[in-house]
Amino acid sequence: MVGNTSHKTSRKTLRKTLRALRNGLSDSQHQRASLTVRDNLLSLPDIMSASSIACYLPNDGEVDLRPFMHACWALNNASALHTSLPVLHPVCKGHLLFLRYSEKTAMRVNKYNIEEPILACHDVIPTFQHQVILMPLVGFDANGNRLGMGGGYYDRTLASIQTQTLRPKLIGIAHDCQQVDELPVQPWDIPVNAIVTPTQQLSFNRI
Numbered sequence: 001m002v003g004n005t006s007h008k009t010s011r012k013t014l015r016k017t018l019r020a021l022r023n024g025l026s027d028s029q030h031q032r033a034s035l036t037v038r039d040n041l042l043s044l045p046d047i048m049s050a051s052s053i054a055c056y057l058p059n060d061g062e063v064d065l066r067p068f069m070h071a072c073w074a075l076n077n078a079s080a081l082h083t084s085l086p087v088l089h090p091v092c093k094g095h096l097l098f099l100r101y102s103e104k105t106a107m108r109v110n111k112y113n114i115e116e117p118i119l120a121c122h123d124v125i126p127t128f129q130h131q132v133i134l135m136p137l138v139g140f141d142a143n144g145n146r147l148g149m150g151g152g153y154y155d156r157t158l159a160s161i162q163t164q165t166l167r168p169k170l171i172g173i174a175h176d177c178q179q180v181d182e183l184p185v186q187p188w189d190i191p192v193n194a195i196v197t198p199t200q201q202l203s204f205n206r207i
């Protein structure tokens, strides 16, 4: 665990350190992480009862959710379980849309070189209509505070649904090496309900 994480340690420095750690994992560590996270997710009642789950495609050494998405698609033959991916909002800068994603989805590359579905209105799944949003974490602590890539995309997008009573469960996904003692928290940070890593399933009581 990265130790020296007082509030004085800037988020920028932490991001750099934690991104280097996950990018330093070997191919076999990445493959194992991806499969154990898949299995851990499939053991969660919130996942098994969901009909729409927002995922992401791996970037910058993140845990690869593609095996999990394949498992969801296999389940979708028996139950109605759909996966979506984040797309940079074309109008509302700094926000995300979530678009339905399957093996047949036409894709393009966004400004961060991450593949995303080509925008088609009928494929948009409104954020609040997801039961679960799986969020890529750069860092996390044992209180469920999270650090992302620094764009504020998830924070802005999720801020608009915080007042709703029925809102998606936010599950952060990370490698174990991304845990820190204590993250410096900002007023706009939206904490997660749970965190899944290859070896941990943390859950947090939130109102």
Ligand SMILES: Nc1nc2c(c(=O)[nH]1)N(C=O)[C@@H](CNc1ccc(C(=O)N[C@@H](CCC(=O)O)C(=O)O)cc1)CN2
Binding pocket: 056, 057, 058, 059, 062, 086, 087, 088, 096, 112, 114, 136, 148, 149, 150, 151, 152, 153, 154
């Ligand atoms: N897989 C994945 N998809 C995602 C996210 C993510 O964190 N992971 N996002 C979560 O928000 C959104 C994209 N946000 C991102 C924000 C910054 C960078 C990034 O690489 N920033 C560079 C600077 C690039 C530049 O300014 O041109 C860097 O920090 O090195 C990437 C994605 C939507 N899709």
Ligand SMILES: Nc1ncnc2c1ncn2[C@@H]1O[C@H](COP(=O)(O)OP(=O)(O)OP(=O)(O)O)[C@@H](O)[C@H]1O
Binding pocket: 011, 146, 147, 148, 149, 150, 151, 152, 153, 154, 155, 156, 159, 186, 188, 189
């Ligand atoms: N709800 C919001 N409204 C306006 N600006 C926001 C909001 N949330 C975050 N921001 C802005 O986004 C910037 C990046 O935020 P932060 O450092 O929390 O990124 P992050 O941890 O990568 O978040 P995310 O994973 O949500 O992209 C901050 O400078 C902040 O001003």
